[in-house]
Amino acid sequence: MPPIKILLGHLICFLMSLLLAGCSRSNTSEPGPRRADKTPVSPLALRSTAHLKRLLAPGMKTNEILAKLGKPITVFDAGQWAEQWEYPVTPFPADDGMRDAYVISASVFITNGCFANVGYAYAPRQHERSLSAREKIIVTNATVDGGQQYSGQQTPPLRLFTVSSNTIPGGRMIDTDRLPNLGYIPAAPFLEVPVVDQVRLVERLVAEEGGRTHTNWEFTISLPAAYWALLEATTTSNVFNQLLVTVGNEPVFAGRINEPFQNGNFEKTFNEASQVEGVKRELARLQRRK
Template sequence: MMAVGSEFMRRIPVTICAVFILSILVIACDRKSKVPAGSSKRATSQELHNAISNKDELRRILIRGMPTNEIIVALGQPGWVQDLGTGKQLWHHSLRPFAENDFAQGDNDYFVTGVTVGITNGHLADWGFVTTGVPKSRKENILYQANTLLDSADLKFFVVSNKPVPDGRLIDTDRFPKLGFIGGSPTVRIRRLKELTLKEQVFSEGQGRTNWSLSIVLNSEDAPQLEALTETNISMKVLIMIGNEFISAPVITVPVSTGRFGVDFEDRSLMESIKKQLAELQRQSQ
């Protein structure tokens, strides 16, 4: 059984939106304009926040729990807003591109060109970088890639690579820093669940804390897919998502032949969100 961490972030398949010349990257903005709730259309013109020049600066200013007005002060108005319902949104912000050196290799140079921020009930819940690969022969240009999301609430598994993959993207979030690259499509997609159970465990040491474990059982028709995935990717990381949320990224140590695996949570709100989506997937299977 895989016992793993969790993730709020949404999947960000890459779509090329515009070409930015590095020497001309200034867009005027109106910080007083409001972000319309419930809209998945462009909320305002794309802003390029020129003051941010490295990832450490982003990690310093983007703090979980900060209210949306402070996010706007730090990043400006988002250029793209997606309303996910139940008090959740994704804000997509453009940045003045700066070099991404953590994964610089091969024939491409990599640049951080934006930030995607997950909002829950008016506060920052999680965030991640938008990274763009540019052929070294065209280093003077940057292709800005805006983010789109899958609408499907399927359970998805991605094998993680430490090298760029065709049509893939870099996963580098607050909870999964420098995780690696995943492909544009999941290695395994599950649309049905047989069983879902929740276990709560309270630890009394120190101030006391509570963990939650979700046990997930696949249908007999889908279990062989998970077995094949885990059997052929021993020692590899596999990123698990439900809908648009990152759940966990375990390292595969043994094949999962039973169709059963577990996910551990320390964050109750995240656990409740994941449980709700998995329960809906289970109901659709009946």
């Protein structure tokens, strides 16, 4: 039987959709869930239960919501009442009335093609603790003039692109073993860095509730100070867009930009050991050689 807090969360979402019945839609389709499409959906990284509502202005059109959040994982057609768009959420501790629970998904309520409200589903908090952590510095570069000039062997640049599901004139399709059928990127990145300051890998063994354990591998890429403001500005304008990171022309990893990258750092976490070695090998190419 599902945990009572999950049931309560869905009940709250259902009651909210009833309250929106006054803003009816004109279609006559039968109520029920339908998957938006078969494209993998990255979870939203929200900082609080109020965060999503701040991102979505009252009356925002559906195309604007899609531009902000991407496609939902499921759409519930409520017939004459409304549509309910479901998004997975990277779990975070609930900061509303559902204490000692995690927020696990978000519902965006649409009436007459416009944003109306949000709701959340919850799960009991599972207490985790880090049992051990091993850190390895993969790249460390002494930069000169903010990384613009340096001596020694030239390294391939680090490049950041936005990814689109639509064809981009002059762009190219990314479809590799590591990133199958990812999407299209433009000819030029939104940020290119000739030399990074550091790449760090932390392997962390985590204990879950019930005695289970799992391992996470977290890469952190640090840029020279000269690029901090530009990194934050460009990622701010691309929040919730899909990001591709390449070393030279080689695609390395991708993910959603859930919030601006600050202080010149950004991270990527993997849960599968099979994914780690290839990424580590490509990022190691950013190391300068004398």
